[in-house]
Amino acid sequence: MKLIHISDLHLGKRINEFSMLDDQRYILEQVVKICVEEHADALLLAGDIYDRPIPPTEAVMMLDWFFNALAAQKIKVCAVSGNHDSMERIAFGAGLMKQSGVYLSTVYDGSTQKVILTDEFGEAQVYLLPFVRPSIVRRALGQEEIESYQDAVFAAVKHMDIDTKKRNILVAHQFVTGAGRCDSEDIVVGGVDNIDASIFEAFDYTALGHIHSPQNIKENVRYCGTLLKYSVSEVGQEKSVTVIEMGKKNDIVIRTIPLIPKHDLRAIHGSYMEVTARTFYQGTATDDYVQITLTDEEDIPDGMQKLRTIYPNLLGLSYDNLRTRTQQTIDFDSKIKKKSEKQLFEELYEKQNNQPMSIEQKQFVEELFTRLQEDKS
Structure with missing residues (x-):
């Protein structure tokens, strides 16, 4: 059995004033191609499908296209809502969509939707757990004492009634302790949303979303990361999809396939004369999304406008000089x-x-x- 793990599409996202919709469509086309070439049985989509609870029309239409493209290739979709999504909006139409092999997490009511996949080794059970807060689980499981995110996810997993003799996969969207974060993520002050990876011990593979950097928390507990770079802190990352190949119970191989964006996101550092010299930018993708840091001691008048004649997708301009390195208090x-x-x-x-x-x-x-x-x- 072969599964493709992705997360955090953030459809409809804007970086500064730039819409990412064209870039998102471009990268989703690659995902569909990879699924087909890999002969994937299912796509695991671990939350933050949209960038906000009420997404723009274009984002909804793009998701509709994406799901239809996968369904046309007989590739099942197992998707959950994330903290950026509306749980209710993602759940809408779930009953009808499953007839086409698109399985969406429902509003959490104490039970977790389970999708059964089969191959020559028998059944693999995929559990779809949407992003849950303590208040949601406490309301659904009134008899439980739930105060923290740890309590909430632990209780949700406990009520799944998992058959450990079978292969079990969890698709979830939570913050697991120890994960490295990026600037483009929502940060909860004090880390109160932390949960421990030990909660997932019953699963052969846990497909996580929420963290934008690809990383393993444990051997089979993984954040696949975003498909695109959404902040300058992600400049050094290689974005990818995660491929999970499952044989019989306890036989699993995990690998990644890199993605090539329509426009990369880069950081440029140098003086105004350096970064505007033809020898500096000639042969480079000047239409990439770039953050430029100038080392000039004097601010360049209309610097953004001038630089955009060369770098049209300039996200921001900052300075690295004596003035910015040393902040002095002005006393009278x-x-x-x-x-x-x-x-x-x-x-x-x-x-x-x-x-x-x-x-x-x-x-x-x-x-x-x-x-x-x-x-x-």
Whole structure:
């Protein structure tokens, strides 16, 4: 049996003012192609299907296309809702969709939907656990004492009535202690959403979503990561899909297949003259999503607009120089009244930029203050 594990599509996402829909369609087409070429039996989609609970129309249409493309190839889909999704919206139509081999997690009511897959080694049971908070599980299992996320997921798993003699797979969307995070994820202050990986011991494979960096928490407990880079903290990552090949019980092989985005997300560092030199950018994908950090001591006027003539998908511009490296507090001493306006201005400039004004700048300021004095008189 062969399964493809993906998560955190975040359909409809925007990075700064840029819509990612075209990039998401491009990468989903690759996922469908991989599923077909690998002769996958099922796709495991571990939550955060959409980027927000009420997704834009275009995102809904894209998911409809994606599910139809997989169903047309007789590839089953086992999907759960994540913390960015509306559990109720994802569950809508689940009863009808399963007739086409698309299985969606239902609203959690104390029971967990189970999908049965079969091959020459018998049954494999896939449990679909949507993202659950303590309040959701406490309401569904009134007799349980549930205070934390750990309690909630533990109780949900306990009520699955798992047959450990069979192959068991869990699709879930939670934060497991020890996972490395990225800037593009939602962070719960204090880590109160943490759960321990020991909860998943009954499963032969746990397909997790929520964390955007691909990583194993334990040998068969894995975050596959996002299909695309959604923050500069992910620049060094290689995005991929995870392939799970299951033979008989306890016989499992896990590997990854890299993905090639329509536009990569890169970080560029250098002076304005360097990053705008033809020798620097010629032959590179200048239409990638880029975050540029300039090392110039002076801010470049209209820097974003000028840089976008070369890098049209510029996400942001920052500076790495004396001013930004050393933050100084600007204090006003008791002798302030004894200093001229020109002296105060020069001191302010030096405090803000960690360097004195140049001779040309001092001359300009002196002329400026002279004109202001003339205008007053």
